Amino acid sequence: MKIKKQMSVKEYMKINKINPETALITINGKLVASDKLIKKGDKIEIINFVSRG
Amino acid sequence: MKCVFCNKEAVFEASTPTKKISLCEKHLVEDVSKKVKLAVKKYGLISKNTTILIALSGGKDSISLMHVLSKNFENKIIAVSVNEGIKGYRDESIFFAKKYAKEFGVKHYVIEFKKEYGFSMDDVVRIMNKFPLKPCSYCGVLRRQLINKFAKKMNKKYDDVRLATAHTLDDEVQSIFMNIFQNDFEKLMRCSAITGYYKFNNGIKPKDFPKGFIPRIKPYRLVSEKESMAYFLVNNFKTIEGSCPNISDAYRNRLRNALNKYVWKSRRYDFKLNILNWFDAILSKKLRNHKIKSSELKECKICGEPTSGEICKTCILIEKIKEVVKNEIKKE
Ligand SMILES: [Zn+2]
Numbered sequence A: 001m002k003i004k005k006q007m008s009v010k011e012y013m014k015i016n017k018i019n020p021e022t023a024l025i026t027i028n029g030k031l032v033a034s035d036k037l038i039k040k041g042d043k044i045e046i047i048n049f050v051s052r053g
Numbered sequence B: 001m002k003c004v005f006c007n008k009e010a011v012f013e014a015s016t017p018t019k020k021i022s023l024c025e026k027h028l029v030e031d032v033s034k035k036v037k038l039a040v041k042k043y044g045l046i047s048k049n050t051t052i053l054i055a056l057s058g059g060k061d062s063i064s065l066m067h068v069l070s071k072n073f074e075n076k077i078i079a080v081s082v083n084e085g086i087k088g089y090r091d092e093s094i095f096f097a098k099k100y101a102k103e104f105g106v107k108h109y110v111i112e113f114k115k116e117y118g119f120s121m122d123d124v125v126r127i128m129n130k131f132p133l134k135p136c137s138y139c140g141v142l143r144r145q146l147i148n149k150f151a152k153k154m155n156k157k158y159d160d161v162r163l164a165t166a167h168t169l170d171d172e173v174q175s176i177f178m179n180i181f182q183n184d185f186e187k188l189m190r191c192s193a194i195t196g197y198y199k200f201n202n203g204i205k206p207k208d209f210p211k212g213f214i215p216r217i218k219p220y221r222l223v224s225e226k227e228s229m230a231y232f233l234v235n236n237f238k239t240i241e242g243s244c245p246n247i248s249d250a251y252r253n254r255l256r257n258a259l260n261k262y263v264w265k266s267r268r269y270d271f272k273l274n275i276l277n278w279f280d281a282i283l284s285k286k287l288r289n290h291k292i293k294s295s296e297l298k299e300c301k302i303c304g305e306p307t308s309g310e311i312c313k314t315c316i317l318i319e320k321i322k323e324v325v326k327n328e329i330k331k332e
């Protein structure tokens, strides 16, 4: 998923209603903390782990 | 955000009973390792000469647990995967199980339904469509018996074999709630750190286990599903995505979602650990008063597991399944 406006991971999760208890966010393949800023063109992945063994 | 230990860039916020702490990659790995070591010590899971037999599904939790154990313990470690014969799912996860066992220097065994029972889970699913029970209930029973049999075989070869499963804090808390809500006391007793047979729960030292009994241990019990996933990611491990195509545990899934939503909305990040500690306290009290009468127990004539009758309930069910499936395969 690509975003247009710069925002933090925390804001991104809030906007997309992602429960931090069930998902982690990676940016360009790297795990990041919630205050990390997402820049234009970053590749964001939502790792939803509750459905994985 | 900086790591609280080293000031490097944090990648994860771990929950502690009092607050959230931010951790860098290195300290996240250390934090998970610390929790496994704490569980081992707190519950007395492993002794000096214990051989750890890991039940390795090839999912994120069992791969991560195998990594933690192989990095932090001097014990002999072996791993076993069960190939139930579920096309497009199990073959792939066993590929990753093999790959990582080799990488971590763990001797790996694969046992197969088809070889041991004469039929695969795909056969069972095709045939059991005519029966009311869900495939998972058969699969679990069949798998557990094979692993038990295998563990006993290994116990003749190696010292003090204990079967380590990768149940996380989340799995355990879900099970506690499920069994309370269903008023299933026997199953509730299995939600402890050492199990295998409900009468031999924590409170009873492994040295007092009956001869040949293989304890099941849960070294991952203080690690949350989220921490397990983060550990998996920062180590750059890979495995298949998605879950078993037969999975039908709607009840567990609903409960899991409800619990996670509660933690999220209430910000009670210590909720799961509190439930676990509360349960352990109740359980150990209950078990302190629970004496085993050795006369109560016999060995099952088929599998050798402790049972109150001649043949254990598991073996009775398995014999039934075998009969039905074999007859149906013949007809086809
Ligand atoms: Zn650090």
Ligand SMILES: [Zn+2]
Pocket: B300, B301, B302, B303, B304, B305, B311, B312, B313, B314, B315, B316
């Ligand atoms: Zn039996």
